[in-house]
Amino acid sequence: MGELRLMKGNEAMAEAAIRAGMDAYFGYPITPQSEVLEYLTREAYNRTQCTVLQAESEIASINMVYGAAGAGARVWTSSSSPGISLMQEGLSYIAGAELPCLIANINRGGPGLGTIQPSQGDYFQSVKGGGHGDYRLIVLAPATVQEMADFVQDGWDLADKYRNPVLILADGALGQMMEKVELRDQIERGTRATPSWATTGKTADRDRNFVTSLFIKPEEMEQVNLRLQEKYKLIEANEIRVQEMETEDADFVIVAYGLSARIGHKVMEIMRAEGIKVGLIRPITLWPYPYATVAKAADHVKGFLSLELNAGQMVEDVRLAVNGRCPVGHYGRMGGIIPSPEEVVEVIKDMYSKIQ
Amino acid sequence: MEKSMQEIEHHHDEMNIVCERPSTLLDARMHYCPGCGHGVAHRILMEAVEELGIQEQTIGVAPVGCSVFAYLYMNVDMQEAAHGRATAVATGIKRCFPDKYVYTYQGDGDLAAIGTGETVHTVNRGENILIVFINNAIYGMTGGQMAPTTLIHQKTSTTPYGREASFMGNPLKITELLAQLPGAFYVTRQAVNTPVNVRRAKKALLNGLKYQKLNKGTCLVEIVSNCPTNWGMKPVQANEWLVENMLPYYPLGDMKVPSKEDIENA
Amino acid sequence: MAKVRGDISIDIENCKGCELCVVACPQNAMALAKDINKQGYHYAVLVEDVCTGCTNCSLVCPDAVITVYREDKKTGEKVPVAEVRNVTGDIRITVGAEEEAEG
Ligand SMILES: Cc1ncc(C[n+]2csc(CCOP(=O)(O)OP(=O)(O)O)c2C)c(N)n1
Ligand code: SF4
Ligand code: SF4
Ligand code: SF4
Ligand SMILES: [Mg+2]
Numbered sequence: 001m002g003e004l005r006l007m008k009g010n011e012a013m014a015e016a017a018i019r020a021g022m023d024a025y026f027g028y029p030i031t032p033q034s035e036v037l038e039y040l041t042r043e044a045y046n047r048t049q050c051t052v053l054q055a056e057s058e059i060a061s062i063n064m065v066y067g068a069a070g071a072g073a074r075v076w077t078s079s080s081s082p083g084i085s086l087m088q089e090g091l092s093y094i095a096g097a098e099l100p101c102l103i104a105n106i107n108r109g110g111p112g113l114g115t116i117q118p119s120q121g122d123y124f125q126s127v128k129g130g131g132h133g134d135y136r137l138i139v140l141a142p143a144t145v146q147e148m149a150d151f152v153q154d155g156w157d158l159a160d161k162y163r164n165p166v167l168i169l170a171d172g173a174l175g176q177m178m179e180k181v182e183l184r185d186q187i188e189r190g191t192r193a194t195p196s197w198a199t200t201g202k203t204a205d206r207d208r209n210f211v212t213s214l215f216i217k218p219e220e221m222e223q224v225n226l227r228l229q230e231k232y233k234l235i236e237a238n239e240i241r242v243q244e245m246e247t248e249d250a251d252f253v254i255v256a257y258g259l260s261a262r263i264g265h266k267v268m269e270i271m272r273a274e275g276i277k278v279g280l281i282r283p284i285t286l287w288p289y290p291y292a293t294v295a296k297a298a299d300h301v302k303g304f305l306s307l308e309l310n311a312g313q314m315v316e317d318v319r320l321a322v323n324g325r326c327p328v329g330h331y332g333r334m335g336g337i338i339p340s341p342e343e344v345v346e347v348i349k350d351m352y353s354k355i356q
Numbered sequence: 357m358e359k360s361m362q363e364i365e366h367h368h369d370e371m372n373i374v375c376e377r378p379s380t381l382l383d384a385r386m387h388y389c390p391g392c393g394h395g396v397a398h399r400i401l402m403e404a405v406e407e408l409g410i411q412e413q414t415i416g417v418a419p420v421g422c423s424v425f426a427y428l429y430m431n432v433d434m435q436e437a438a439h440g441r442a443t444a445v446a447t448g449i450k451r452c453f454p455d456k457y458v459y460t461y462q463g464d465g466d467l468a469a470i471g472t473g474e475t476v477h478t479v480n481r482g483e484n485i486l487i488v489f490i491n492n493a494i495y496g497m498t499g500g501q502m503a504p505t506t507l508i509h510q511k512t513s514t515t516p517y518g519r520e521a522s523f524m525g526n527p528l529k530i531t532e533l534l535a536q537l538p539g540a541f542y543v544t545r546q547a548v549n550t551p552v553n554v555r556r557a558k559k560a561l562l563n564g565l566k567y568q569k570l571n572k573g574t575c576l577v578e579i580v581s582n583c584p585t586n587w588g589m590k591p592v593q594a595n596e597w598l599v600e601n602m603l604p605y606y607p608l609g610d611m612k613v614p615s616k617e618d619i620e621n622a
Numbered sequence: 623m624a625k626v627r628g629d630i631s632i633d634i635e636n637c638k639g640c641e642l643c644v645v646a647c648p649q650n651a652m653a654l655a656k657d658i659n660k661q662g663y664h665y666a667v668l669v670e671d672v673c674t675g676c677t678n679c680s681l682v683c684p685d686a687v688i689t690v691y692r693e694d695k696k697t698g699e700k701v702p703v704a705e706v707r708n709v710t711g712d713i714r715i716t717v718g719a720e721e722e723a724e725g
Contacts, residue, residue: 023452024448024451024452026448051451051452053447053451055444055477056473056474056477057473059441059444059473059474060441060444060447060473060474060477061444063437063438063441063444063445063448063474064444064445064447064448064451065448066435066437066438066441066444066445066448067417067435067437067444067445067446067447067448067449067452068448068449068451068452069448070435070445070448070449071415071435071448071449071452071453071456073448073452073453075448075452089438090438090441093437093438097435097436199415199433199434199435199449200415200433200453201411201412201413201414201415201432201433201456202411202412202414202431202432202433203412204412208427208430208431208432208433208434209433209434210427210433210434210435210436211434211435211436212418212427212435212436213436214424214425214436385636385661385685386684386685388684388685389638390638390639390640390663390684391638391640391641391642391684392684393684394684395683395684395685395686396681396682396683396684399684399686548682549682550646550682551646551676551677551678551681551682554681554682555681584640590641591640591641591642592640592641592642592644592645595642
């Protein structure tokens with residue numbers, strides 16, 4: 001049993017990062033995730049002598065991450081929506097150069113400056129490629145403070161395994177809420193093997209290493225893209241994570257991730273108590289998306305509701321999976337308003353009555 | 357009286373060659389236009405790395421610009437940064453690996469337009485890196501558009517009637533600006549248009565690399581360079597234009613040099 | 623007559639005919655050839671046997687294709703004082719007697 005603590009989601013992430021042997025963090029303050037940088041500047045160097053630097057912008061942060069990752073460091077950054085938008089160019093370069101690193105987006109409401117309140121409005125940006133070119137981020141969506149902590153090390157391990165950036169997509173509420181969390185033991189820095197491709201200085205026994213996303217010859221660029229697509233297929237085959245709750249006998253399924261999944265769970269309990277067989281599918285990886293799990297449920301349920309804190313984004317993936325076999329609805333609130341379970345129960349009942 | 361190819365080859369046979377090109381040397385012809393200053397700057401930078409014996413500890417960062425492929429010519433580990441972000445990338449490397457020698461190689465568009473923010477803050481933090489800044493007063497790679505350093509009345513593809521200060525602002529003396537920052541340790545402006553200038557520029561690069569060990573701040577070596585192709589001149593003519601037009605506005609010389617104590621106490 | 627006798631060799635296939643070496647040579651010993659190389663450039667050649675091995679030409683050469691030799695005063699042998707080549711791969715630079723070379 002690891003050490004138990006009561007922590008904010010943001011702080012749990014930061015603590016988990018120190019324990020996962022982070023070499024560096026580069027970030028820029030933004031609500032609702034400034035606690036990450038604050039926690040790390042307070043704790044990290046003293047404990048493991050790692051690098052924590054407040055950059056002049058998110059553009060700088062993500063490019064510092066690029067440099068550090070390219071040189072073989074275990075590195076990460078975090079921000080919230082507007083800052084993540086600024087990072088998109090860098091993320092595309094990181095994906096193109098295949099650099100392993102971790103990014104956390106504590107999603108707030110948009111568009112524009114929007115609101116500092118929680119939101120899931122960055123789903124499209126996260127899973128459909130917010131930057132330019134054909135690339136994918138592995139996207140992990142925690143629903144608890146425990147998962148906020150766990151996904152840090154898991155994310156880095158995935159990043160290393162596939163040489164691919166990993167995004168933790170949580171929302172402002174998860175970042176701010178306090179829950180009990182069991183922390184993993186400290187991994188000593190420097191025990192992670194330095195990748196052979198990293199720019200660590202050209203020694204006599206090897207050719208120079210270079211990190212680049214530039215492939216000017218059409219044939220070469222196409223080959224690089226094909227290789228990336230192969231890698232993405234492998235990730236789709238191996239790394240889908242999803243939680244299913246009472247879907248086996250369900251007549252109706254709620255699909256929801258992160259905070260919405262917690263509401264969805266409550267809705268499920270209320271409706272089951274009333275005799276309506278509702279199940280829940282909680283995608284944990286938003287990319288790769290658990291299409292097969294949703295598709296399988298579509299074999300026997302009468303309808304789906306995609307419950308999101310946005311105007312309807314993930315619902316497109318649910319519809320892709322269901323492929324017209326039964327109705328797929330969406331319910332979402334915006335501006336930081338969290339729907340009450342009762343509100344959602346009414347929505348489902350209304351939808352359910354029309355289906356039957 | 358010009359020698360034929362055969363004569364030249366014959367001539368080579370008779371030479372007393374002590375130093376030969378090593379077999380490990382890849383035959384990569386640089387893609388730069390004839391007479392382009394990038395080639396000289398690459399060479400002297402690599403000479404400096406070689407002379408200091410720091411190839412194994414050196415990590416370079418290439419920009420977006422004509423020198424985007426610097427990593428195909430420079431035989432050190434390198435990273436290719438997004439346009440303007442080279443110093444942020446270098447910061448990431450240096451902060452994690454402070455024992456390495458880290459340099460960026462950037463054009464005027466890269467360093468002084470799109471990357472101004474990163475440049476200023478990198479120098480302001482006094483990152484212990486060397487910034488090699490190639491000022492050719494134009495965007496070479498994209499076909500000769502106006503750069504922040506383009507001179508008044510200089511014609512480019514986006515200032516077809518010449519740059520007007522009232523409309524496009526004045527040529528940015530970013531090096532002077534950066535020299536004001538306490539984080540800057542060594543700031544100098546050099547050129548590579550004559551043998552003497554090439555020697556001086558190389559010495560500056562040697563210093564810029566060497567000083568990193570002192571952990572005293574950022575070293576910046578601006579190299580006033582040319583772009584014969586987009587200036588629409590032959591190389592010899594371009595270098596004359598450089599002397600007549602660039603150097604009066606961008607005078608060569610040191611802007612900030614370490615004090616004796618700085619170097620001795622380190 | 624120059625005191626020191628030197629010589630140069632030019633990797634003519636990689637020369638881009640920019641002529642910067644020609645104008646940098648204090649001895650007016652160089653010129654562009656009438657022939658062109660495989661890249662289509664009039665490459666640089668040594669046309670007068672008056673080279674002092676001052677290294678000026680190789681210093682300004684953007685393509686690093688000039689090797690400079692200078693006669694060793696004692697042995698009379700020509701030794702390379704500046705060999706600068708295309709910098710890909712392991713570079714080899716030998717520069718000597720700098721003070722004499724300033725031109
Ligand atoms: C974000 C972005 N914007 C624009 C470009 C296009 N671009 C490539 S190089 C360049 C300017 C390069 O000029 P400079 O930095 O002066 O280098 P030079 O080619 O003159 O050496 C521009 C605008 C780009 N690659 N990325
Ligand atoms: S376009 Fe200009 S800067 Fe670019 S390689 Fe040609 S001469 Fe050099
Ligand atoms: S070494 Fe000096 S003298 Fe000889 S060709 Fe070159 S520039 Fe001329
Ligand atoms: S300077 Fe170099 S590339 Fe230019 S003409 Fe002379 S030898 Fe050729
Ligand atoms: Mg330029």
